[in-house]
Amino acid sequence: MRVGIPRGLLFYRFFALWKTFLEELGVEVVVSPPSNKAIIQHGLVYGVEEICFPVKVFLGHAYTLLGKVDALFIPRMVSFHKNEYNCPKILGLPDLVRNLFQVRSEAIIDEEVNMRDRGIRGWWEGFLAIGRRFTRDDRKIARALNRAEKAHREYRKKLQEGFLPENLIDHRPVFPRREKQVVLLGHPYLLGDSYINMNIVQKIHDLGYSVITPDMVPERTIRKALAILPKASFWTISNEIVGTAFSFLKKEDQNVRGFVHLVSFECGPDSLVGEVVERYIKREKRAFPYLRLEIDEHTGEAGLVTRLEAFVDMMEWRNAHHASHLPTPSAP
Amino acid sequence: MRATFPHLLHLDVALGILYPSLGIEIVPPPPITQKTIEIGVKFAPQNACFPLKVTLGNFIEAIERGADTIFMVGGVGPCRFGYYGQIQRIILEDLGYRVQFVLLDHPRYGVRSFLSALRAMTGGRLFLPEIVRVARLSFAVLRFTEELEAHRRALRCQVKDPQELDRVIDGTIEALRRVKTLRELEALKTSTLEKLDALPRNGRKDFLKVGIVGEVYIAQETRVNFNVEKLLGDLGVYVHNSVSTVEYILHTFRPLTRSREKLEAWELAKPYLKRFVGGEGIDSVGSTIRYAREGFDGVVHLYPFTCMPEIVAKGVLQAVSRDFDLPVLHLAIDEHSGEAGLVTRVEAFVDVLERRKQEKKRGLKRNGSLSRS
Numbered sequence: 012m013r014v015g016i017p018r019g020l021l022f023y024r025f026f027a028l029w030k031t032f033l034e035e036l037g038v039e040v041v042v043s044p045p046s047n048k049a050i051i052q053h054g055l056v057y058g059v060e061e062i063c064f065p066v067k068v069f070l071g072h073a074y075t076l077l078g079k080v081d082a083l084f085i086p087r088m089v090s091f092h093k094n095e096y097n098c099p100k101i102l103g104l105p106d107l108v109r110n111l112f113q114v115r116s117e118a119i120i121d122e123e124v125n126m127r128d129r130g131i132r133g134w135w136e137g138f139l140a141i142g143r144r145f146t147r148d149d150r151k152i153a154r155a156l157n158r159a160e161k162a163h164r165e166y167r168k169k170l171q172e173g174f175l176p177e178n179l180i181d182h183r184p185v186f187p188r189r190e191k192q193v194v195l196l197g198h199p200y201l202l203g204d205s206y207i208n209m210n211i212v213q214k215i216h217d218l219g220y221s222v223i224t225p226d227m228v229p230e231r232t233i234r235k236a237l238a239i240l241p242k243a244s245f246w247t248i249s250n251e252i253v254g255t256a257f258s259f260l261k262k263e264d265q266n267v268r269g270f271v272h273l274v275s276f277e278c279g280p281d282s283l284v285g286e287v288v289e290r291y292i293k294r295e296k297r298a299f300p301y302l303r304l305e306i307d308e309h310t311g312e313a314g315l316v317t318r319l320e321a322f323v324d325m326m327e328w329r330n331a332h333h334a335s336h337l338p339t340p341s342a343p
Numbered sequence: 344m345r346a347t348f349p350h351l352l353h354l355d356v357a358l359g360i361l362y363p364s365l366g367i368e369i370v371p372p373p374p375i376t377q378k379t380i381e382i383g384v385k386f387a388p389q390n391a392c393f394p395l396k397v398t399l400g401n402f403i404e405a406i407e408r409g410a411d412t413i414f415m416v417g418g419v420g421p422c423r424f425g426y427y428g429q430i431q432r433i434i435l436e437d438l439g440y441r442v443q444f445v446l447l448d449h450p451r452y453g454v455r456s457f458l459s460a461l462r463a464m465t466g467g468r469l470f471l472p473e474i475v476r477v478a479r480l481s482f483a484v485l486r487f488t489e490e491l492e493a494h495r496r497a498l499r500c501q502v503k504d505p506q507e508l509d510r511v512i513d514g515t516i517e518a519l520r521r522v523k524t525l526r527e528l529e530a531l532k533t534s535t536l537e538k539l540d541a542l543p544r545n546g547r548k549d550f551l552k553v554g555i556v557g558e559v560y561i562a563q564e565t566r567v568n569f570n571v572e573k574l575l576g577d578l579g580v581y582v583h584n585s586v587s588t589v590e591y592i593l594h595t596f597r598p599l600t601r602s603r604e605k606l607e608a609w610e611l612a613k614p615y616l617k618r619f620v621g622g623e624g625i626d627s628v629g630s631t632i633r634y635a636r637e638g639f640d641g642v643v644h645l646y647p648f649t650c651m652p653e654i655v656a657k658g659v660l661q662a663v664s665r666d667f668d669l670p671v672l673h674l675a676i677d678e679h680s681g682e683a684g685l686v687t688r689v690e691a692f693v694d695v696l697e698r699r700k701q702e703k704k705r706g707l708k709r710n711g712s713l714s715r716s
Contacts, residue, residue, distance in 0.1 A: 058658075059654055059657050059658040059661075061648070061654055061657070061675060062654050062658065087617075087618070089618075094451060096420045096421035097421065098421060098651060099421045099422065099620040099621040099624060099651040099652045099654075099655055100654065100655055102618065102619075102620040102621065102655070103616060103618075103620040103655035103658075103659070105617075106615065106616045106617060106655070106658075107658045107659065110615060110658060110662035113662070121617070123618065240429070241429065241456075242426075242429050242448065242452050244420070244429075245420030245421060245426070246420065246421065276390070277390070278390075279423050279649060279650075280423070282388055282389075282391050282392075282423075282649070283395075283423055283426050283430050285388065286388040286391070286430060286433075286434075287429075287430070287433065290433055290434075290437055294437075
């Protein structure tokens with residue numbers, strides 16, 4: 012059986028897990044090619060006009076797989092963290108694909124993975140249900156999930172070490188480290204798809220900075236930093252964005268010079284948590300420069316470059332003029 | 344303490360009965376106007392959904408009138424509404440307003456903060472028998488305001504003088520503010536229904552029927568949705584609104600209380616949308632299917648621009664509309680919505696429905712059978 016995984020949204024998070032899990036169950040996995048103009052065009056034409064750009068991209072990828080595979084793999088990732096959710100569009104994703112493209116219900120693997128109330132049990136039951144589509148042997152499913160989780164941990168560890176999803180998935184070359192750094196906030200599906208983000212990592216690199224993304228910050232650090240809020244949001248990835256930003260707020264790290272937050276124009280969660288990040292940065296004595304870059308299908312590359320360059324100029328200026336205000340690193 | 348709360352249609356009538364008897368002085372926000380919206384838009388995050396902006400405008404206007412405490416409810420997601428209070432609190436802090444922000448959130452975010460918020464919101468008198476009585480009364484009042492609005496929607500196309508209809512209903516809603524007991528409420532109900540019955544009719548029977556579905560705030564709050572239901576009524580359309588604050592509240596306290604309406608809608612939606620996606624997304628799908636089954640001519644889908652659950656619903660509704668051959672008009676509302684454009688779209692929609700209806704009738708006559716419906 013051939014199963015297609017659309018290259019979009021949570022794919023960038025769970026690439027290793029999903030692929031290993033399915034392959035361990037004897038499934039032939041087909042991942043849609045990296046985003047290109049034609050793929051995205053399908054998403055724009057068949058999608059809902061007001062839906063956010065990453066969902067349109069996902070729909071484009073799903074569309075390109077139609078007819079080439081026996082089933083689409085769009086597990087309903089309701090939640091992968093206790094007490095939290097993913098965004099409503101991810102909750103309804105299989106239904107959107109099914110209704111917009113008129114796909115038969117059986118041709119979408121849409122079993123629900125939901126850790127919100129039942130934690131790890133919801134996780135296991137979700138993958139058990141998915142696995143039972145391919146085998147009746149529950150032990151085989153458990154073994155497959157075990158191996159998949161191991162692959163997932165390795166994938167996450169690599170990301171933490173500074174690799175980007177593209178380095179690992181498509182073996183693209185790694186950018187050499189720069190001394191100066193920018194915290195690049197955003198959802199993994201925006202930061203990971205260099206076609207839709209217009210090569211932002213490369214652009215920042217060319218301007219002389221390395222990036223730190225939420226994937227590079229250990230989850231424990233993120234969660235600890237998040238605790239300064241009376242109530243974190245209920246969206247896991249947005250919380251990771253906030254926690255990442257917060258973890259640098261009070262750090263006396265001279266190399267981190269500013270924050271760039273890449274958001275898609277119609278992203279609901281980021282419209283609120285972005286505000287939290289920006290306001291908390293401004294409340295600090297050492298207020299880092301913060302740039303919010305909104306992208307959607309109409310964003311022009313020239314405008315993005317101009318804004319990035321202006322932002323870099325500001326960071327340089329701030330660093331030169333306010334250096335005396337910065338906390339001095341204690342002598343070793 | 345001078346407490347305030349966000350507006351939601353006639354919620355202030357019910358809370359105006361509840362709070363004084365809890366010993367809490369309230370300062371309701373002034374009615375929603377263009378100015379409210381402007382204030383909210385100015386200080387809220389640019390891409391936040393519209394209800395956050397309007398309710399922020401409510402709070403600031405109420406603070407300027409002397410409110411020093413804000414009552415707000417939270418939520419568990421995944422819809423943005425559950426995080427409104429946190430964002431609004433941070434914004435008001437940064438603006439330098441010294442107010443107490445009492446945020447009643449789900450106990451899963453901390454039982455202690457839940458209880459302390461509840462205590463603040465009830466003046467610490469939660470379980471006195473008198474409070475139970477007043478709470479029941481104010482809930483019954485809220486329910487009755489919704490019944491009145493349902494009558495208004497249904498009758499506007501049927502009465503000779505719609506202005507008289509408005510006078511009767513608005514008069515009763517004003518009178519509701521002074522109701523003290525359930526018995527008084529019953530008397531007011533009876534007299535109002537008699538008045539409504541007595542309104543002269545225009546004798547029309549073949550009116551179009553349109554259902555409204557959508558997000559709980561935008562689909563109900565006529566002061567921000569350009570009063571689409573009045574617009575439809577004035578065009579001679581019988582309107583039904585599937586959205587209700589009462590059902591919303593009942594559903595919130597499930598499994599203690601349940602909304603049969605909502606559960607039914609969820610069941611109907613299942614073939615198209617398999618699960619809850621936050622907010623009223625699944626209700627919009629289910630209610631549209633119910634309208635199709637009940638022979639409505641069209642559905643208007645009202646929601647805030649960029650509303651996540653309703654955008655999922657919108658995608659799914661394309662299939663529902665196709666399968667049930669039921670036209671659906673999607674209206675996304677925010678501060679940039681213009682009245683003229685909206686009116687034109689609604690009028691065009693009604694024209695389409697009218698023509699479809701005529702064509703169906705003619706088709707029936709030609710075939711001489713009723714089997715083709």
